[in-house]
Amino acid sequence: MALTLARITVLANPKRFLDYSSALLPWTGGVAFLLLAVGFYWALFGTPPDYQQGQTVKMLFVHVPAAWMGIFVYALIAGASLGSLVFRHPLADVAAKSAAPLGAAFTALALFTGSMWGRPMWGTFWQWGDARLVSELILLFIYLGYIALWNAVDDPNRAAKAAAILALVGAADIPIIHFSVEWWNTLHQGPIITSTGSSVHPSFLWPLLTIVLGYTLLFVWLWLLRMRTEVFDRRARTLMLAKGA
Amino acid sequence: MAEFFAMGGYAAYVWAAYIATILTLTAAIVISLRAHAKARENVRRLELEIGEGDKQA
Amino acid sequence: MSAFRALLFRDMKLAFRTGGGATLAAFFFALIATLVPFGVGAEQLLLGRIAGGVLWVSAALASLLSLDRLFQADYEDGSLDVLALSPLSLELAATAKILAHWLTTGLPLVLLSPVLGLMLNLPVPGYAPLFISLLIGTPALSAVGAIGAALTISIRRGGLILALIVLPLLTPTLIFGAGAVMAAIDNAENAALYLLAAFSVAAVALSPFAAAASVRLNIAG
Numbered sequence: 001m002a003l004t005l006a007r008i009t010v011l012a013n014p015k016r017f018l019d020y021s022s023a024l025l026p027w028t029g030g031v032a033f034l035l036l037a038v039g040f041y042w043a044l045f046g047t048p049p050d051y052q053q054g055q056t057v058k059m060l061f062v063h064v065p066a067a068w069m070g071i072f073v074y075a076l077i078a079g080a081s082l083g084s085l086v087f088r089h090p091l092a093d094v095a096a097k098s099a100a101p102l103g104a105a106f107t108a109l110a111l112f113t114g115s116m117w118g119r120p121m122w123g124t125f126w127q128w129g130d131a132r133l134v135s136e137l138i139l140l141f142i143y144l145g146y147i148a149l150w151n152a153v154d155d156p157n158r159a160a161k162a163a164a165i166l167a168l169v170g171a172a173d174i175p176i177i178h179f180s181v182e183w184w185n186t187l188h189q190g191p192i193i194t195s196t197g198s199s200v201h202p203s204f205l206w207p208l209l210t211i212v213l214g215y216t217l218l219f220v221w222l223w224l225l226r227m228r229t230e231v232f233d234r235r236a237r238t239l240m241l242a243k244g245a
Numbered sequence: 246m247a248e249f250f251a252m253g254g255y256a257a258y259v260w261a262a263y264i265a266t267i268l269t270l271t272a273a274i275v276i277s278l279r280a281h282a283k284a285r286e287n288v289r290r291l292e293l294e295i296g297e298g299d300k301q302a
Numbered sequence: 303m304s305a306f307r308a309l310l311f312r313d314m315k316l317a318f319r320t321g322g323g324a325t326l327a328a329f330f331f332a333l334i335a336t337l338v339p340f341g342v343g344a345e346q347l348l349l350g351r352i353a354g355g356v357l358w359v360s361a362a363l364a365s366l367l368s369l370d371r372l373f374q375a376d377y378e379d380g381s382l383d384v385l386a387l388s389p390l391s392l393e394l395a396a397t398a399k400i401l402a403h404w405l406t407t408g409l410p411l412v413l414l415s416p417v418l419g420l421m422l423n424l425p426v427p428g429y430a431p432l433f434i435s436l437l438i439g440t441p442a443l444s445a446v447g448a449i450g451a452a453l454t455i456s457i458r459r460g461g462l463i464l465a466l467i468v469l470p471l472l473t474p475t476l477i478f479g480a481g482a483v484m485a486a487i488d489n490a491e492n493a494a495l496y497l498l499a500a501f502s503v504a505a506v507a508l509s510p511f512a513a514a515a516s517v518r519l520n521i522a523g
Contacts, residue, residue: 054254054255056258056259058259062262062265109269116258116259116262119258120258142471145463145466145467146467149453149463152460152463153457154456158456158519158520161519162453165512165515168512169471173471177470180477180478180497183497184481187492218270222273228284229280229284230284235288236288239288239292240291243291243295
């Protein structure tokens with residue numbers, strides 16, 4: 001833990017971050033693609049149809065990883081926001097800003113795949129009774145608001161701080177939102193078997209975990225790319241000012 | 246093989262989900278790579294220009 | 303606490319002036335209740351079932367109306383800087399503003415709700431839960447809304463983005479508030495009002511800190 005913290009402070013220097021990240025990039029990208037290739041091949045060709053759900057269970061492998069990433073990325077943004085506000089780490093807001101569109105994309109994908117999965121299962125493309133799906137929809141709105149705030153505030157420093165506060169307020173509220181949606185469902189009907197509710201059979205679990213790991217590394221790869229882009233853009237802005245002088 | 250594509254009759258849903266996934270991930274990758282290359286190129290160009298300016302000055 | 307009181311009364315007075323938003327919110331609230339039957343049909347049973355939810359949604363929207371000016375008006379004429387320098391902490395100032403907003407925007411909605419419930423054919427058991435849930439819940443609307451207002455101070459036409467960032471955060475208030483009404487209508491019991499109260503208390507207690515932090519980042523040079 002202390003080593004991680006030390007490393008994070010080392011990365012405060014943009015130049016050093018660029019060096020570290022360029023070393024990491026090929027590694028994370030390569031392993032990500034490998035894991036995804038293996039994982040999806042395994043998932044599509046190596047798993048049997050489910051006893052209850054038939055072949056629709058194959059959607060488990062695209063829905064669950066996307067949903068997991070949507071939440072995981074938000075947690076990262078919340079952590080980075082904390083780092084930005086409390087510890088004043090110089091690259092924390094870069095990290096948060098870069099991660100957001102990726103998290104939003106994963107969440108939107110989770111909603112679409114969840115809807116596709118739901119159609120054969122529930123008979124409808126949308127089910128208000130699925131607490132996870134509904135919470136994901138609200139999470140998507142929270143992501144969009146977060147991104148909109150970054151774009152709406154003119155001054156980049158103010159935007160960073162405002163977005164950080166919003167991210168933390170959202171982080172506090174999201175568990176409450178999830179709880180309230182679940183509670184709301186118990187009012188209408190009994191417990192609904194959600195698309196991801198019941199435990200996963202072992203023969204599905206390993207390909208699923210492989211794919212989840214692949215998604216995570218893919219995210220890290222894209223995240224590093226986007227952070228580097230942001231660092232480059234900031235450097236460009238400074239250079240433009242120097243040029244003008 | 247046809248059986249695989251039919252996905253037990255649920256082909257439309259399963260493949261829609263998978264295609265959406267591939268499209269989204271590909272788009273994210275392409276957009277991020279392009280933006281990255283462009284930003285890096287921009288910085289290189291600016292650093293060169295300033296280097297030139299310093300030489301002339 | 304006289305500084306607190308002074309700020310409170312000042313904000314309340316401003317709210318009741320034209321462009322202040324207080325009476326506007328009440329009108330908006332009533333207007334939505336009037337428009338809904340045109341949208342869903344005048345069938346009495348249907349209206350009665352959705353009345354609680356409709357009134358809760360319109361309460362949330364109505365309270366948003368005057369929120370974007372909560373800090374922005376003072377920001378524009380420099381009063382916010384003066385406020386920051388005053389002996390009153392920004393957290394307390396935010397609390398005063400939230401209280402003023404609730405008294406001038408939220409409370410009128412609470413008082414209007416039985417009348418609008420009548421118009422929407424709310425079943426008799428629903429009136430008390432509607433009134434109480436709005437009474438307990440509208441402070442949360444003002445409190446969470448104030449955070450959004452503080453975050454969007456420097457944004458022109460910030461009202462829209464304020465709504466976008468605040469409304470998802472208010473989901474629990476809506477769920478518990480409307481849930482309380484629904485339960486009463488269905489002759490069931492649930493913990494909705496307690497959950498709503500818990501959320502409101504937490505929101506009112508914690509949001510001044512977030513709002514003050516947001517104000518600070520906007521007035522710091």
